[in-house]
Amino acid sequence: MTFEPNELQQAVQETARRFARERIAPVAAENDRSARFPRELVHGLGELGLLAVNVPEAYGGSGAGAVAYALALMELAAADCATAVIAAVTNMVGETIARFGTEAQRRRFLPPLASGEWAAGAFGLSEPQAGSDAASMRTRAVRRGDVWVLDGEKQWITSGDVAGVIVVWAKTDPEAGTRGVTAFLVERDAPGLVVGRHEEKMGIRASSTVSLALDGCEVPEAQRLGPEGEGFRIALAALDGGRVGIAAQATGTIRAALDASRRYAKERHAFGRPIAEHQAVAFMLADMATDHEASRLMTLRAAALKEAGAPFAREAAMAKLLASEAAQRAVSRAVQIHGGYGYTSDYSVEKLFRDARVQTLYEGTSEIQRLVVAREVLRDLG
Ligand code: COS
Numbered sequence: 001m002t003f004e005p006n007e008l009q010q011a012v013q014e015t016a017r018r019f020a021r022e023r024i025a026p027v028a029a030e031n032d033r034s035a036r037f038p039r040e041l042v043h044g045l046g047e048l049g050l051l052a053v054n055v056p057e058a059y060g061g062s063g064a065g066a067v068a069y070a071l072a073l074m075e076l077a078a079a080d081c082a083t084a085v086i087a088a089v090t091n092m093v094g095e096t097i098a099r100f101g102t103e104a105q106r107r108r109f110l111p112p113l114a115s116g117e118w119a120a121g122a123f124g125l126s127e128p129q130a131g132s133d134a135a136s137m138r139t140r141a142v143r144r145g146d147v148w149v150l151d152g153e154k155q156w157i158t159s160g161d162v163a164g165v166i167v168v169w170a171k172t173d174p175e176a177g178t179r180g181v182t183a184f185l186v187e188r189d190a191p192g193l194v195v196g197r198h199e200e201k202m203g204i205r206a207s208s209t210v211s212l213a214l215d216g217c218e219v220p221e222a223q224r225l226g227p228e229g230e231g232f233r234i235a236l237a238a239l240d241g242g243r244v245g246i247a248a249q250a251t252g253t254i255r256a257a258l259d260a261s262r263r264y265a266k267e268r269h270a271f272g273r274p275i276a277e278h279q280a281v282a283f284m285l286a287d288m289a290t291d292h293e294a295s296r297l298m299t300l301r302a303a304a305l306k307e308a309g310a311p312f313a314r315e316a317a318m319a320k321l322l323a324s325e326a327a328q329r330a331v332s333r334a335v336q337i338h339g340g341y342g343y344t345s346d347y348s349v350e351k352l353f354r355d356a357r358v359q360t361l362y363e364g365t366s367e368i369q370r371l372v373v374a375r376e377v378l379r380d381l382g
Helices: 007-034 039-047 066-079 081-100 103-115 174-180 231-267 279-307 313-343 348-360 366-380
Strands: 121-124 140-144 147-158 165-171 181-187 193-198 209-220
Touching: 007 039, 007 066, 007 081, 007 348, 039 081, 039 103, 066 081, 066 231, 066 279, 081 103, 081 121, 081 147, 081 165, 081 231, 081 348, 121 147, 147 165, 147 181, 165 209, 165 231, 174 181, 174 231, 181 209, 181 231, 231 279, 231 313, 231 348, 279 313, 313 348, 313 366
Parallel strands: 121 165
Antiparallel strands: 140 147, 140 165, 147 209, 165 181, 193 209
């Protein structure tokens, strides 16, 4: 058993760390204020191979594996959760196409996705009335010759307005439940795809979140992703990997909260000494550091299982659950340590507090993670 990243993993981590410090961190607060999609940063991430870390090199990816991906995402999130989530969803879409796509689909869709030419990838699963209960989606796909016609509405779609390709799930056999769902690769300029409302969000404001209307949207049969009726399983498999990504993001958030807090606690004086020397504050820092370590280890363990080709759905759900809940504690403590200053945008922890909140919600709420873990725990008992 080893806890040290290998040379390749360290190199990817170092690349992400440098880009995060030099390019992302300096503009993160302004991009948050203006809710501006960081197109040039996403392009930079593409040039460094960070939009497709776990996609084979033959298709433009880095081929560096799931652990390297998790390490990279921790670095990006420590600088800005919004940029990190754009990268996370793009990586998830790329991995899904690499795993379930045909050779022709991989060759066509992966290089522009990986390079950043397409800005991002998007994941079109949720609908206004179908979030946790993803199988209750209403979007329909009906085949007419060589074309599928999609009708419905998707909601909460990260990068849905800028992505070059959106994986869209639709019912092709509404009577068949979870076995009647099929996935499609929909290009941004597909006829009948209309970008709707932009959500005005509490945090991760530089990441755009939109609804999408599919109004007789035509998708060629050649852009069906995976077999008919297999879409739901493809979505859940993709989300397993996605959850490792959100766990990594939460881990990076905790580290940022801890770094800002310990810096402040050493500078700020009260009652004649730095507040770090008051046990009430020191213990909060200790709890944050412990939460960071636990989140990091569980995230890397889930990523390592995934990389080894072993089952990892349970570990991914556990890591996402633990890290995203720990991030709530960490950002709250960070604001507490900063006192009134932490409640203002003059200090980075105010943004961290808002950015972290979504982590227990997206790519499966904490309740869904518990449901996944509980099913596995009960199955273990036979
Ligand atoms: N990977 C691959 N296949 C999986 C899977 C996984 N991790 N988990 C379950 N499946 C398969 C099941 O084996 C089942 O296959 P069969 O039809 O062959 O039996 C099928 O998928 C359906 O699974 P299940 O019956 O468990 O589906 P449920 O409707 O009960 O849903 C949950 C399961 C709740 C776990 C699922 O709906 C879920 O993850 N919801 C949250 C969705 C989400 O995260 N949304 C956020 C979107 S991104 S912001």
